[in-house]
Amino acid sequence: MSKNTIFTGAATAIITPMNEKGVDYEAFGKLLDWQIEEGIDALVIAGTTGEGSTLSDEEHREVLKYAVDRIAGRVPVIAGTGSNDTAYAIDLTKFACDIGADAMLVVTPYYNKATQKGLIAMYNAIADASTKPLILYNVPSRTGVNIEPATYVELAKHENIQAIKEANSNISKIVETFALLDGALDVYSGNDDQVIPILSMGGKGVISVWSNPCPKIVSRMCHAWFEGNHEEAVRIQCEYLPLVNALFSEVNPIPVKAAMAAMGFAEETIRLPLTPMDEAKKAVLLDIMRGHGLL
Secondary structure, three states: OOOOOOOOEEEEEOOOOEEOOEEOHHHHHHHHHHHHHOOOOEEEEOOOOOOHHHOOHHHHHHHHHHHHHHHOOOOOEEEEOOOOOHHHHHHHHHHHHHHOOOEEEEEOOOOOOOOHHHHHHHHHHHHHHOOOOEEEEEOHHHHOOOOOHHHHHHHOOOOOEEEEEEOOOOHHHHHHHHHHHOOOOEEEEOOOOOHHHHHHOOOOEEEEOOOOOOHHHHHHHHHHHHOOOHHHHHHHHHHOHHHHHHHOOOOOOHHHHHHHHHOOOOOOOOOOOOOOOOHHHHHHHHHHHHHOOOO
């Protein structure tokens, strides 16, 4: 099987709208449609930003199925199917393949962590069970484990392991990863403040929180870079840095849920142990959003 790029540009790690009854599917459908109308390149469902870790198993499957059906092939659907329980990640991955997701986003195991040997065994086991490509999600600030560049080289040997969402924040390690991989895996930025640096090394785009309120802008930034308009791409990255910083002024997805609620896309409902945004920090976020014409 040849490895094909899953998407190029910006994929939104979409929020999961909720209310006191559970998932708000009416709001979710409208949000998915709007993202596509605004020109987003792909959508990630039930990832970190989508509160996948606090969806029940039934909800998680329903959210994935709803999104696949609603999106209906308009853009690639990437299903968040990672877990610190490998057997569960395999089961969820098989389900997502069966319902028609285009790819899986599989986070490193959190809390129980893993050695590099364990990461290789886990990802190969999930990839063996999958009929669709995997994007490996490296976010050590949340999981306590980092995928080392040499480990990526080993994992790239599996035909179903296609790409990386890299959020380790260490640009030196990311450069080492590009050097060792030599194109064997696609790399997506997992940090909204590092998109252009990663594109400059040959990255394929970003899996973004920022593109929840700004899908058109984030996609435009990426495609400006690919089209050789580097000055415009850098301008967008820099101009929107205060908004990106505000969207991460508390633990994601607390601020982005507040942002999307302010834009009328969802209630600010968020599940414990996360709580609604601090009012002072929210005031700063909303002020920046007004400055960009988002409110």
